[in-house]
Amino acid sequence: MPAFQITVNGRRxxxxxxxxxxxxxxxxxxxxxxxTKFGCGQGxxxxxTVHQDGKAVRSCQVPVKEATGASIVTIEGLxxxxxxxxxxxxxxxxxxxxxxxxPGMLMSASAxxxxxxxxxxxxxxxxxxxxxxxCGSYPRIRKAIHRAAKGGAE
Amino acid sequence: MTSRRDFxxxxxxxxxxxxxxxxxxxKPRPGEAAARTFxxxxxxxxxxxxxxxxxxxxxxxxxxxxxxxxxxIAEELDLDWSRVELVQAMPGPDFRHLGTGxxxxxxxxxxxxxxxxxxxxxxxxxxxxxxxxVPSGQCRTEKGFVLGPGGKKAGYGExxxxxxxxxxxxxxxxxxxxxxxxxxxxxxRVDGPKIVVGRALFGLDTRRPGQRFAxxxxxxxxxxxxxAWDASKALAVRGVKAVVPVPTGLAVVxxxxxxxxxxxxALASSISWNEGPNGDFNSKDLExxxxxxxxxxxxxxxxxxxxxxxxxxxxxxxxAEYAFPFQAHTTMEPMNAxxxxxxxxxxxxxxxxxxxxxQERAAAAVGLKPDQVKLNVALLGGxxxxxxxxxxxxxxxxxxxxxxxxPVQVVWDRTDDIRHDQFHPATLHRLKAGLDGRGGLxxxxxxxxxxxxxxxxxxGKKAPGQAETxxxxxxxxxxxxxxxxxxxxxxxxxxxxxxxxAIEIVPNVFARECFLDEVAHATGKDPLAFRLDLLGKRGQxxxxxxxxxxxxxxxxxxxxxxxxxxxxxxxxxxxLGLACHAYDRRTYIAxxxxxxxxxxxxxxHRVVAAVDCGIILNPDGLAGQVEGGVAWAVSALSxxxxxxxxRAVQENFDTFPVLRxxxxxxxxxxxxxxxxxxxxxxEPPVPVTIPAILNAVFxxxxxxxxxxxxxxxxxx
Numbered sequence: 001m002p003a004f005q006i007t008v009n010g011r012r013x014x015x016x017x018x019x020x021x022x023x024x025x026x027x028x029x030x031x032x033x034x035x036t037k038f039g040c041g042q043g044x045x046x047x048x049t050v051h052q053d054g055k056a057v058r059s060c061q062v063p064v065k066e067a068t069g070a071s072i073v074t075i076e077g078l079x080x081x082x083x084x085x086x087x088x089x090x091x092x093x094x095x096x097x098x099x100x101x102x103p104g105m106l107m108s109a110s111a112x113x114x115x116x117x118x119x120x121x122x123x124x125x126x127x128x129x130x131x132x133x134x135c136g137s138y139p140r141i142r143k144a145i146h147r148a149a150k151g152g153a154e
Numbered sequence: 155m156t157s158r159r160d161f162x163x164x165x166x167x168x169x170x171x172x173x174x175x176x177x178x179x180x181k182p183r184p185g186e187a188a189a190r191t192f193x194x195x196x197x198x199x200x201x202x203x204x205x206x207x208x209x210x211x212x213x214x215x216x217x218x219x220x221x222x223x224x225x226x227i228a229e230e231l232d233l234d235w236s237r238v239e240l241v242q243a244m245p246g247p248d249f250r251h252l253g254t255g256x257x258x259x260x261x262x263x264x265x266x267x268x269x270x271x272x273x274x275x276x277x278x279x280x281x282x283x284x285x286x287x288v289p290s291g292q293c294r295t296e297k298g299f300v301l302g303p304g305g306k307k308a309g310y311g312e313x314x315x316x317x318x319x320x321x322x323x324x325x326x327x328x329x330x331x332x333x334x335x336x337x338x339x340x341x342x343r344v345d346g347p348k349i350v351v352g353r354a355l356f357g358l359d360t361r362r363p364g365q366r367f368a369x370x371x372x373x374x375x376x377x378x379x380x381x382a383w384d385a386s387k388a389l390a391v392r393g394v395k396a397v398v399p400v401p402t403g404l405a406v407v408x409x410x411x412x413x414x415x416x417x418x419x420a421l422a423s424s425i426s427w428n429e430g431p432n433g434d435f436n437s438k439d440l441e442x443x444x445x446x447x448x449x450x451x452x453x454x455x456x457x458x459x460x461x462x463x464x465x466x467x468x469x470x471x472x473x474a475e476y477a478f479p480f481q482a483h484t485t486m487e488p489m490n491a492x493x494x495x496x497x498x499x500x501x502x503x504x505x506x507x508x509x510x511x512x513q514e515r516a517a518a519a520v521g522l523k524p525d526q527v528k529l530n531v532a533l534l535g536g537x538x539x540x541x542x543x544x545x546x547x548x549x550x551x552x553x554x555x556x557x558x559x560x561p562v563q564v565v566w567d568r569t570d571d572i573r574h575d576q577f578h579p580a581t582l583h584r585l586k587a588g589l590d591g592r593g594g595l596x597x598x599x600x601x602x603x604x605x606x607x608x609x610x611x612x613x614g615k616k617a618p619g620q621a622e623t624x625x626x627x628x629x630x631x632x633x634x635x636x637x638x639x640x641x642x643x644x645x646x647x648x649x650x651x652x653x654x655x656a657i658e659i660v661p662n663v664f665a666r667e668c669f670l671d672e673v674a675h676a677t678g679k680d681p682l683a684f685r686l687d688l689l690g691k692r693g694q695x696x697x698x699x700x701x702x703x704x705x706x707x708x709x710x711x712x713x714x715x716x717x718x719x720x721x722x723x724x725x726x727x728x729x730l731g732l733a734c735h736a737y738d739r740r741t742y743i744a745x746x747x748x749x750x751x752x753x754x755x756x757x758x759h760r761v762v763a764a765v766d767c768g769i770i771l772n773p774d775g776l777a778g779q780v781e782g783g784v785a786w787a788v789s790a791l792s793x794x795x796x797x798x799x800x801r802a803v804q805e806n807f808d809t810f811p812v813l814r815x816x817x818x819x820x821x822x823x824x825x826x827x828x829x830x831x832x833x834x835x836x837e838p839p840v841p842v843t844i845p846a847i848l849n850a851v852f853x854x855x856x857x858x859x860x861x862x863x864x865x866x867x868x869x870x
Contacts, residue, residue, distance in 0.1 A: 017410070018412075018416075021412045022412060025410055025412040029411055029412070034352070034355070035351070036352070037535070038358065038411075038487075038488065038565075039486050039488070040806055041567050042806055042807075042808070044806060044807045044808055075350075075351065076351065076353075078351075082347060082351045086350075090346070090349075091347060091350060094774055094778070096216075096350070097216030097778055098215055098533070098534060099354050100487045101486045101535075102350065103349075128814075129815050129816045130814075131815070132814060134538070134786075135216045136782035136783070136818070137778070138814075138818040140778070
């Protein structure tokens with residue numbers, strides 16, 4: 001069985017797994033990148049969101065063979081030092097409670113901002129509405145996205 | 155242990171039995187600079203470099219204990235908050251009763267942590283005073299330094315060795331709230347920076363050398379066991395190493411999670427089950443049994459006056475039945491635990507709310523003594539009571555033992571997590587109110603029928619305090635009613651039950667506060683005025699063993715009403731509703747909800763909460779808990795677990811909906827300044843928000859919703 005070549009956070013990786021293995025488990029179990037979270041396994045909750053060629057995707061729904069050749073960015077690679085505007089805004093607004101869903105939220109929020117630097121509440125609803133936070137950090141997520149859009153100002 | 159209150163007393167007092175000074179020897183821990191580290195008690199150490207290492211005796215599940223509790227020590231010890239490191243308490247000689255739940259983390263540790271910090275501070279001051287030859291009274295402390303007369307200054311680190319040799323004061327002087335410099339100000343969550351870069355480690359992120367992964371194929375019917383299976387298909391899956399029977403089913407052990415899941419699914423296609431006695435269990439029949447139980451014998455939780463004659467003599471009796479469904483917890487991190495089991499000892503890595511109980515039960519399950527099991531408490535990707543359970547940690551130990559060799563991480567997928575939850579039980583409520591000729595409420599009866607969570611926690615035993623526990627929120631209603639009868643009629647349910655965010659108080663206060671709203675409307679009174687009348691002019695009242703301050707409850711009720719604009723004219727289709735409660739007789743909370751019903755759809759626009767939880771440690775954390783509690787409550791309007799043929803019908807978030815961002819109401823939090831001892835805020839917003847919303851629905855539509863979840867037809 002051939003190994004799959006994927007690029008994760010700028011590094012080319014060769015992973016020897018079954019072709020149907022979801023990217024989620026390649027990241028978590030094969031590559032040890034546990035920042036990407038397992039929540040529902042069906043693409044419903046958004047906890048496993050990563051960037052595939054800049055787009056937010058549910059890594060539990062992407063078989064590794066479909067990620068071959070793509071550039072994957074995980075929460076560990078969103079910035080070198082936690083300085084991405086969404087990461088800074090998340091701290092400023094003290095968004096997280098348990099924190100488990102937040103890597104997925106951050107990946108979707110950063111993809112949203114890349115596409116729409118000044119998203120409306122409706123655009124935030126559309127994108128973050130596909131995620132679940134059981135702790136109820138939603139009001140702060142909305143505020144943090146707006147803050148990040150304004151370059152960190154409130 | 156006879157009631158949940160005892161459970162909290164025992165587990166809540168994490169280390170309360172630990173007398174300061176027990177560790178006068180300041181035993182060094184591995185890697186510490188031996189005797190030069192100052193460790194006056196189990197909660198703190200100061201290293202020679204001045205860094206303070208604080209022990210967190212509660213499990214972090216989003217409620218903020220890793221921020222608020224160390225902050226209490228740092229306050230009394232006058233630490234530099236930016237130079238604090240944390241370690242998580244582990245079950246062992248220092249901590250025999252670790253447990254997190256019941257919104258008690260602050261209230262049960264408050265005095266212990268303050269005393270721990272203050273004692274250390276006095277010792278550091280004494281050490282500095284000795285060094286300088288000045289009286290202690292001429293020294294003060296600030297951000298990790300002792301300051302003396304004439305500009306003298308010494309860091310805690312340089313004083314650590316000398317301080318460690320001094321006696322530990324038994325009753326150190328504590329600060330007054332006016333002296334607080336850290337408490338009461340917004341403090342950001344300490345784990346935030348790690349969370350946003352994906353480096354906060356939850357139980358599922360445990361990675362040990364040689365670790366394998368396992369999924370367990372469990373009978374979908376509780377109590378069922380495997381009858382026949384063919385492991386060959388599972389073993390043919392690449393990466394699958396073994397299929398081993400365990401008490402909960404068959405474990406598929408593999409070199410990765412995906413292989414374990416695939417192997418488990420392959421095994422499922424070949425298996426047949428002995429479903430056991432519960433294969434016919436279903437929600438419909440249970441409801442019939444619960445309704446019958448409303449007419450049968452019940453255990454009294456509180457009985458004052460003579461309700462039966464009072465109701466018989468009443469000019470008017472109002473009666474209603476309320477229903478609350480089974481609920482799942484659905485923490486975002488599904489259940490999991492990692493275990494390494496050897497003949498002479500074991501180690502677990504698990505996000506748990508019950509570290510010591512998890513340790514004890516896992517030890518018993520694999521034939522070890524508790525002290526032979528090292529249990530590491532990871533961050534919890536949500537708890538909400540689910541992780542008070544020990545089923546998943548015990549199972550992981552059993553799988554690791556059966557599999558042999560190195561550590562095994564048992565991963566539950568979402569279906570496992572929902573279907574094999576320890577469910578919040580369904581309950582039926584029958585309420586009766588007796589009104590006199592002038593509309594005065596003279597008699598109140600609230601009977602609850604359903605499964606008993608406490609019995610499930612006690613592994614099948616009925617405790618004397620069972621009725622009080624299951625009727626919490628119902629028996630401690632704060633209203634002045636001459637004749638009261640609050641009782642619990644237990645109905646046997648075969649599925650495991652567990653505490654949910656705000657426990658039995660959710661359904662009980664839902665029924666109580668909605669029914670009270672019915673009674674208010676029936677007498678033609680405003681629901682706010684009706685409640686204020688029933689609270690009366692009283693202050694302290696005794697309920698059971700506890701005191702309740704009704705003045706504090708009145709104040710939050712009035713504040714919430716004022717801030718929400720109670721009584722104002724609303725747009726068509728909008729309504730305001732309110733509810734209040736003194737949560738566990740400690741946290742006073744009222745909520746006013748503004749909703750609209752349009753085209754048969756409910757929209758919760760705004761929830762205004764007023765709270766009095768005593769001294770506020772971290773206002774930002776408190777607001778987050780109220781926001782989260784409101785989100786939890788709104789979710790509860792739509793979600794339920796039902797059973798058919800012994801199986802939970804719902805399996806994932808498509809059929810067990812959880813509130814999402816677009817439906818999140820605006821939440822406003824108003825607090826009462828207080829110098830009373832602090833209580834908790836993780837749970838209290840939930841039970842008042844649900845009835846506030848449903849009472850608002852009545853105000854808007856005249857429709858009285860007595861049954862959750864809300865069905866589309868209810869609002870059509």
